[in-house]
Every structure is written in C-alpha cells, then in structure tokens.
Amino acid sequence: MKVCIIGNGGREHALAWKLHHSPSVTDVYVVPGNAGMTSIATVVNLDWKNRDTLLAWLLDYKIDLVVIGPELPLVEGLSDAIRAEGIPVFGPSQQASRLEGFKSFAKELMRRYEIPTAKYEVCQDVETGKGIIHQWGVPIVLKRDGLWGGKGVTICETFTDAERVLKEMLNSSEESVVIEEYMRGQEVSLLSFVDGTHVLPMIGARDHKRLLDHDEGPNTGGMGAYAPVPELDDTLVQVIVNT
Template structure:
C-alpha cells in the first residue's frame, strides 16, 4: 500500500509511525510533514489546508489510502473531494466534521438528542452577550463558534474576565471568522477526560480513555494551549463510566448525526467533564487529539491499517481492538513564550539519545542545513510506554532530560492526577 498522511504535527507523526508498522504499508507520504516525519515518510511541501493541491497530489500518486489528521482540511471538505473522485480516504466528511467546526451545531445536536452537556446560550451580538453575562453572572465559559486551534475557549471566574473575553472574540476578532458567534455556557466542575472512538457510521468502538493537560503551567495554571501533554489510559474514567459514555454520548451522537443527514465515519473525540452528576460533554472533535494520539497510538496493538480498512468497508463490527498492558505518557516540549509569541529556527539537540521505549514525536520542527530546528509553539512530544503509569512518567521525563533547545519549557506534572487513582 501507498499511503498519504495529511498534516504536519505530533498527531501526524504518531499516525505515520503507527502506519509504518503495518506490514501492508510499503510507502508513506506526508503533506507537509516535519523533521521527524521525514525519517519515516516522503514529505511534500503542501500545507494541509491547501485542498486543491492535496487533491492534485492524490491524483498524481493514486494513493491506496489518504489519512487526514487535522481538523481544518476536514471542515473544509477534503474527504468529500477525494471521495467524489473515488479515492479511499479516512476521516469524516465536511457535514460531519462540522460537529467540531461549529460549537453551535454541536450544542444543538446534543440538546436535540439528549446528550449530557452544559446549559448554554448562543449570541451573534456582543452587546446582548454582555447583558446576558451581567444577568446570569459567573463563573461561565465563553467559546468561539468556529475552529480556533484549541484556544477559543475562555473560562471566566470573574465578570470582567467574561466581558473582556466577549470583546476579545467578537470585537477584536482574535480567532477571525470563528468568533462571529459565541456560545456562553455554564461552568462544569470536575476532572476532564477524553474518550475517542472509531466509527463506521453505525458501529462505534471506544479507544482507551486519555487525559490531556491544556493549561500551559503546572497545576493547570496559565493560558489554554493546544495541549501540554497527555497519558492513556486515564483511570478517572472507570470501565462502568466508559460504558455509560458509550450509551449516553458516543452511540447517540453517531446515530443522531446520521438522522441529521451528517453520516459520521472516522474518529469521534468527546472531551468530557466528570461532574457530580456524571460525565458531561465539553466538546466534540472530529479527529485524533494532539497530544492524545501519541500515547493512544503507542498503546494500540492492533494494526491501524486494519481498523481503517474495516471502517471504510463498513465492517467495524469485525474488529477487536487490542491494547498493550500498562500506560503511555506524552510530555510536550514547547517554545519559549508559547502559547504567545515565540522564536523559530532554534537548533534542537539530544534527539538521538532517547531511552528505550521512548519516542520523540515531532510537532513543530523543520530541517535546516541538515539540523533539526524549532518551527512551532509545541515542538516535540516525548512519549514513553511502560508497565505502569508511574514508570511511563519516569521514562518520559528521562527522555525530556536529553533534549535541549533555547527557551524550552514544559510541564513537570503530566500524569500526576493518575497516580492517586
């Protein structure tokens, strides 16, 4: 098989890494890829959002499979374009991917199909939104409707923060057109966890639960980021609760999307809050998370190509997912200043010194004069698999200790919430 992976982050490196272990996959291309991916795949300098160029690339090489990693090309309809020309492609179609592309749509689907989530209101007028905040008070959560690279959610514990968030999103257009509408919802309390599932539009098979660490600093302090680390499995979601989420969230969502003429095939990601009243949905994503993909795919023993093939054939019921014992932990190494402004082009050392069972998944990297340099806010995801969560944490941080680049920062508490459980 000849496979194309679309994207250039840590999730895509993990997808390429996992697909490269399939005996049927003989050649992998990646667009645009990164410095780490280039050791496993032929990188093509086409951005993931450049739909016409990606389609032309697929026409040129006639790939046996295209795997779309990021949300932007999914929401832009890349899967629809390739399917229309008869090319096998993994990921939800445009109308299904809008479950992530529009927070408003997601909330409407959840309300209609009785999927547990926070109470909410939608606003297109900033003045009305500010009046609503003054009426209902805080805490509350303000969300940009559209895609905002994981940064369009602001938790406001105080009224002024909430009012400023409305202006930031709607008046200042911090997230562009994504902020034309906002969702204001009640602030759910509890511990967050992510449950991802494979689905062929009818069958839904869960993966192991994972926990992301979105805040930039230890103890969940500082600004939201795209994710500073993750681990799997996350014991905060017990087997009984996982079954509850499947019955109340995942299966009803797939069935509901089908009824809305938005058939959903691919990976369905539910970000959950474990409240006193049970699990409630914070958000849906239409693809693997980043960095959740790194530990999840490291723990997946099944051949990913087999799973994808079954989904495309509508035969997911024939798949029995196999998982490794133990746990995997991913620690993200970020550029100085991230999630704000940061420098690029800084040389990275130590990548050839990873301990056994540790993989340095590249996210924001590039090659320059034969050397690996920084090229993004989240630079690397140092990921370890071991027999227990504590061992995986230790091994991941051993890997972290080998890496150096100017301004590098990372959280030192990834996975700690799991140790008490």
C-alpha cells in the same frame, strides 16, 4: 498499501510512525509533512489547499488510503473531494466535521437529541452576552465558535474578565460566541472510531490544557496528555458509548 497523511504536526508524525511499522503498509507519504518525518515517511512538498494538484498527485501515485490529521482541511471538505475521486479516506465528511468546526452547531445538535451537555447560549452581540453572564454568574466559560486550535476557550473568574473577553471575541472575526456554564470536575476524552453505525472507543485520555501548573494560566492546544485515565472504568465507557 500506499498511505498518504495530510498534515505536518505532532499528530501526523505519530500517525506516520505507526503506519510505518504496519505490515499492511508498503509506503507512507506525508503532505506537506516536516523534516522530522523523513526517517519514517516520504515528505511531499504539496499544499493541501491546492486541491486540484493534490488530487492529481494522489491519483498519479495510486494512493490506496488518505488519512487527514488536522481539523481545517476536514471542515473545508477535503475528505469529500478525495472520496469523489474513488480514494478511501480516514476522516469525517465536511458535514460531520461541523461538530468540531463550529461549537454552536455541536451544542445545538446535543440539545436537539438530548445528549447531556453543559447549559449554554449562543450570542451575537455584547449586550445580550453581558445579560447572560450576569444572570448565570461567574466563573463562566466563553468559547469562540470556530476553529482556534484548542485555544478558543476562556474560563472567566470575574464579571470584568468575562465582559472583556466577550467584547474581544465578538470584535474579532467571530460572528457568535458560545456562553457556557462552568462545570467543575475531572475531564476525560474518549475518542472513538465510527462509521455511521458502529462505535469503537479507544482508551480514555486526559489533556493538560492550562499553560501553567495547578490549573493556572490560559488554555492551550494541549501541554501534554496521559492515558489511560483511572476514573474511566468499563461501566462509564459503556454509558458514554450508549449515550
């Protein structure tokens, strides 16, 4: 099987390494990849944003499976375009990718289907946002609505910080900001494989999101992670899957 991975980061490097060791895989290509991947994959100097060129290359090389790592190409519909050419893709459709690409969409879907989630409101103007902040109190969580590489969330400890961050977010390219109640506790991520009908969970993992030790500093795309997570037992996993 010939597999092509889209992306050039650590996530894609890990995928390439694992696929390289699979007895079912004969060739691993990475678009655009990076120099550190050359020992385990063929790095192809193509830009996934040049869709016509990429699709022509995939067909010419008779790629059997495409694995899309980053969120942006998924949100922009690359998986749909590749599937339309008859090539299987590991990665959600553009519609399903909205769950990751737009926090307001994800929160509204959870509210509609009564999936437990933190209390939230979506605001498009500063005055409305300030009213919500002062009504709920601090600490409070402000989230940029779009993709920000894991760096779009700010936990505000004071009203002054919350108002400043709200203005900065709405004065940037964001059309809306998700204001969310602050929930204190242990965090765990339970990533799962899904096909629209079945859910196959992986082992739980926990990110270290803050830049500094002791949960201090701004959020980052991730300073590290560990797995498994001791608090996530089989009973809790089943609750999450069923919910």
